Amino acid sequence: MLDEQRMEEIELITRVKAGDTGAFTTILENYQRAVYNLCYRMLGNSGDAEDAAQETFIRAYRALHRYDSNRKFSTWILSIATHYCIDQLRKRRLQTISMDAVPYLHVPDTNPGPEGSMLLDERQQEVQDLLTNLSEVDRAAIVMRYWYEFSYDEIAETLGLTNSAVKSRLHRARRSLAKAAEAQATRPTPIGTGLAPEMSV
Amino acid sequence: MTHRTYENWIFNDEELTSAQHAALNAHLRTCDTCYRLHQRRKSHEYLFRTVGMLAPVSGFSVRFYQRLMTRDIENMRTRNKAITLVALVGLMVWLGAVMYQFASWLRFLPSLLSDWTAQIIGQLAFWEITGEVLWGVLWEMPNVSLLPVAWSVFWLLGGAGLLWGVSVSRILSNRKLTA
Numbered sequence: 001m002l003d004e005q006r007m008e009e010i011e012l013i014t015r016v017k018a019g020d021t022g023a024f025t026t027i028l029e030n031y032q033r034a035v036y037n038l039c040y041r042m043l044g045n046s047g048d049a050e051d052a053a054q055e056t057f058i059r060a061y062r063a064l065h066r067y068d069s070n071r072k073f074s075t076w077i078l079s080i081a082t083h084y085c086i087d088q089l090r091k092r093r094l095q096t097i098s099m100d101a102v103p104y105l106h107v108p109d110t111n112p113g114p115e116g117s118m119l120l121d122e123r124q125q126e127v128q129d130l131l132t133n134l135s136e137v138d139r140a141a142i143v144m145r146y147w148y149e150f151s152y153d154e155i156a157e158t159l160g161l162t163n164s165a166v167k168s169r170l171h172r173a174r175r176s177l178a179k180a181a182e183a184q185a186t187r188p189t190p191i192g193t194g195l196a197p198e199m200s201v
Numbered sequence: 202m203t204h205r206t207y208e209n210w211i212f213n214d215e216e217l218t219s220a221q222h223a224a225l226n227a228h229l230r231t232c233d234t235c236y237r238l239h240q241r242r243k244s245h246e247y248l249f250r251t252v253g254m255l256a257p258v259s260g261f262s263v264r265f266y267q268r269l270m271t272r273d274i275e276n277m278r279t280r281n282k283a284i285t286l287v288a289l290v291g292l293m294v295w296l297g298a299v300m301y302q303f304a305s306w307l308r309f310l311p312s313l314l315s316d317w318t319a320q321i322i323g324q325l326a327f328w329e330i331t332g333e334v335l336w337g338v339l340w341e342m343p344n345v346s347l348l349p350v351a352w353s354v355f356w357l358l359g360g361a362g363l364l365w366g367v368s369v370s371r372i373l374s375n376r377k378l379t380a
Binding site: 025028029032033034036037040041046049050053054057058061123124126127130142146147167170171174175177178179181182 | 208209212213214237238241242245246248249250252254255256257258261262264265268269272
């Protein structure tokens with residue numbers, strides 16, 4: 001039994017296939033945030049994320065006639081985005097992106113105020129630093145698991161892996177994140193940086 | 202149980218049985234490394250689940266349609282280039298086929314062209330020589346210093362020839378009238 005949201009999606013897709021551009025604008029507005037967030041988590045900066053999100057929607061728009069309505073639309077479009085980002089990462093071999101150099105826009109649920117905003121920025125930075133420790137596919141699996149609450153089956157379908165491979169990748173990703181964080185915590189502080197201002201002179 | 206088993210329990214998603222849970226808790230109380238890894242996993246999960254979704258800068262749809270339009274134009278140009286290329290290749294193939302059809306006729310073309318060229322060169326050479334001869338007779342001959350008698354004989358012969366020509370033409374015209 002299809003729920004109301006899926007019925008609406010299928011209707012929108014049917015209208016797009018019939019040439020209604022306005023229906024695609026609705027799809028765009030419904031999914032832009034999800035797609036952009038995935039691209040951002042994968043690529044690590046707003047410019048590349050915007051580029052990847054737009055490319056994802058262009059690909060989706062062109063391939064909409066091939067979309068199987070038995071599949072969840074969100075899984076399908078996020079699958080396009082994931083594969084595009086993995087390709088980009090493999091091409092560029094993106095290692096570390098300084099988030100200070102490229103500003104991004106975060107949309108919190110409530111207005112956090114200046115101090116809260118700074119804290120959010122630090123948290124975003126921390127997330128990106130953690131994610132850059134992972135391989136492209138592991139990163140995609142982690143993002144889909146925690147930001148989109150995808151099941152193993154959905155992740156497997158999106159990434160073209162088996163269910164057990166997804167479990168194994170998630171396990172490995174969590175372990176490498178924890179070990180990287182541990183290694184970073186136990187690393188000795190460089191001379192001078194840990195001192196109070198008056199003592200460093 | 203090995204240390205690896207506890208690590209697997211820490212990083213797997215599967216629900217542990219109550220016995221496994223108790224064993225893991227007991228191990229975490231004694232093993233500092235596993236305890237820290239367990240804490241890391243929990244804190245990372247909390248961070249990922251609470252950090253929220255990022256959104257693109259407003260006007261995403263407008264930028265998307267602009268990009269789509271640009272891409273369509275680029276695709277059209279590429280398609281046009283491809284069509285032109287295919288048409289040129291087709292034309293060349295067609296010309297090749299036509300040439301093949303007229304191959305027997307074309308075989309004589311070189312000899313025909315060489316004949317025409319020889320004719321043209323011959324004509325040009327003839328008229329050049331004729332021009333040179335006439336130039337010599339009309340402009341150079343009078344400058345040659347001959348005896349005055351020789352010139353008198355030349356003009357006398359010329360006058361006699363002229364008279365002969367005129368009389369012949371008159372005789373012929375009278376005959377036509379009487380007939």
